[in-house]
Amino acid sequence: MELNKKNIEELFEQTTLNESNEKLLQNDSLLNVQIFGNEVILDFEISNPTLQYKKKIEGLSTQLLQKKFGEELKVKTNFSIKKVEKEVKIQGNPIPGVKNIIAVSSGKGGVGKSTISANLSVALAKLDYKVGLIDADIYGPSMPIMFDLVGESPKAIDVEGKKKMQPLENYDVKMVSMGFFTELNQAIVWRGPMASKALNQLIWDSHWGELDYLIIDLPPGTGDIHLSLVQAIPLTGAIVVSTPQDIALADARKGVNMFKMDSIDVPVVGIVENMSYFIPEDLPNKKYFIFGKNGAKNLAEQLEINLLAQIPIVQSVREASDAGRPAALQNDTPISNSFINFAKEVVKAVEARNENLPSTEAVKITNMKGCS
Numbered sequence: 001m002e003l004n005k006k007n008i009e010e011l012f013e014q015t016t017l018n019e020s021n022e023k024l025l026q027n028d029s030l031l032n033v034q035i036f037g038n039e040v041i042l043d044f045e046i047s048n049p050t051l052q053y054k055k056k057i058e059g060l061s062t063q064l065l066q067k068k069f070g071e072e073l074k075v076k077t078n079f080s081i082k083k084v085e086k087e088v089k090i091q092g093n094p095i096p097g098v099k100n101i102i103a104v105s106s107g108k109g110g111v112g113k114s115t116i117s118a119n120l121s122v123a124l125a126k127l128d129y130k131v132g133l134i135d136a137d138i139y140g141p142s143m144p145i146m147f148d149l150v151g152e153s154p155k156a157i158d159v160e161g162k163k164k165m166q167p168l169e170n171y172d173v174k175m176v177s178m179g180f181f182t183e184l185n186q187a188i189v190w191r192g193p194m195a196s197k198a199l200n201q202l203i204w205d206s207h208w209g210e211l212d213y214l215i216i217d218l219p220p221g222t223g224d225i226h227l228s229l230v231q232a233i234p235l236t237g238a239i240v241v242s243t244p245q246d247i248a249l250a251d252a253r254k255g256v257n258m259f260k261m262d263s264i265d266v267p268v269v270g271i272v273e274n275m276s277y278f279i280p281e282d283l284p285n286k287k288y289f290i291f292g293k294n295g296a297k298n299l300a301e302q303l304e305i306n307l308l309a310q311i312p313i314v315q316s317v318r319e320a321s322d323a324g325r326p327a328a329l330q331n332d333t334p335i336s337n338s339f340i341n342f343a344k345e346v347v348k349a350v351e352a353r354n355e356n357l358p359s360t361e362a363v364k365i366t367n368m369k370g371c372s
């Protein structure tokens with residue numbers, strides 16, 4: 001195949017991604033192609049402004065062109081951000097009656113994000129706040145198990161002539177879950193718009209009534225889906241969960257940076273260090289720093305954000321979650337007190353945030369020009 005503009009354009013038009021059969025440039029356009037000897041410059045217009053996405057398109061383009069035209073070919077990419085006003089389904093009004101919406105996220109899976117979300121919700125309810133919880137973890141909705149609500153589904157009710165979904169309730173927490181849209185344990189692959197639509201439904205079609213806190217357990221990561229979920233909600237703030245391990249901290253940093261991007265601009269309420277240390281039940285005076293010591297604490301200091309809690313690894317936390325009774329429900333145990341103190345820190349940080357900063361608006365993609 002000859003190296004020319006037309007052939008390159010056709011190549012991008014025809015190429016699909018292996019795993020999904022989607023076009024390589026599904027939502028994006030190749031605006032211009034310039035060829036100088038063995039160097040090709042590609043100008044893209046993309047709808048996802050994240051650095052990760054740009055790197056992905058750059059990597060795939062280089063791979064594609066070098067495969068067709070030889071390894072020695074140099075590929076350079078330029079990106080501009082597409083205005084996608086019409087595609088964005090932002091329903092940016094605050095939810096009537098809901099005072100604070102807090103997203104709980106983590107850079108990496110398995111660090112205890114869902115455990116932290118469940119226990120934070122229960123602890124806030126124990127402190128007499130009115131609490132709702134949305135399980136938006138599309139990769140493994142686990143709240144129905146943690147709240148002992150497996151097999152239950154929310155009922156449709158009529159509120160002032162509109163069909164609404166009545167959240168399920170346990171331990172004084174109103175809960176809805178992505179798990180309601182799928183069978184438990186059934187792996188489903190959500191695409192961005194599907195996930196966004198389902199989350200929108202959970203947020204806006206649920207009859208929350210009056211809430212002090214609506215906690216949203218987001219999927220892990222900072223990818224496309226995550227971004228589209230964040231765009232759907234006018235968040236008061238975000239909490240990032242990490243273990244003290246270097247590899248988790250690197251991802252937590254990315255998570256914090258995503259919320260801080262000019263175009264997203266969601267205040268980070270703070271970071272929670274989970275699995276900070278392990279105390280064996282039979283040796284209560286011993287502490288083992290399995291994943292390293294104070295990693296998230298140091299990260300919080302570096303990023304100048306609050307460290308909200310350091311939660312130890314305790315067998316009963318895992319057992320309580322699996323048994324459908326989050327550990328924060330225990331009466332005056334060291335671990336339940338850790339969760340209560342964590343909830344108090346969250347309240348303090350959110351109140352400070354509300355005093356000092358204006359309400360967050362749902363992200364408008366049209367403002368995203370110029371972010372990298």
Ligand code: ADP
Nearest residue numbers: 109110111112113114115312313314317318321
């Ligand atoms: P994520 O939502 O980040 O994927 P989970 O909340 O599902 O992570 O937690 C992963 C596993 O670790 C679960 O089995 C959970 O019960 C366990 N776990 C989380 N935090 C703790 C903790 N502090 N002590 C003991 N087990 C924990």
